[in-house]
Amino acid sequence: MQPNTFGDWAELEGERSRLQDWQLSLLKEWHSGGEPNEILNVLKSILTEFIKAHKGICEKVGCEEDPEWVEKFFGMVL
Template identity: 55%
Template sequence: MEAGLQPNTFGDWARLQGTRSKLETWQLKLLEEWFSSPEPSEIMKVMTSMFPEFRRVHACLCHKVGLEENDDVLAEKVLGMVN
């Protein structure tokens, strides 16, 4: 979304990684780092590591559509629901 590309259809991960991916190298690296085992403690650790990128993309998308970022309220509320 940030790059202005149409997202895959719901549940279609085929073009997210691999040779057909339209993601940048650094984005693919993040996906690799976010791999998790099914253990709840590992999942929470990975979720916590995703927060900075979530905040960055949130700010970028707010700017693109002309909305006030309001990061300390809405985004933190969403992240608090996960944590």
């Protein structure tokens, strides 16, 4: 199957979505055109959720969370 086909997104954002309303709302907020400033603004708004996800994944897989890695990663982009 080809990645990112229309059907893949329909499962995320369409009627078949398993996401909660607040998650769908974030996805809508994170939409961006191709303008660099728009992309950077979206990345900045994603940062908080990324940090939460990173922490949760670290806890689930039993590895030590590394906030400095996250800062370095986003610092390279932002």
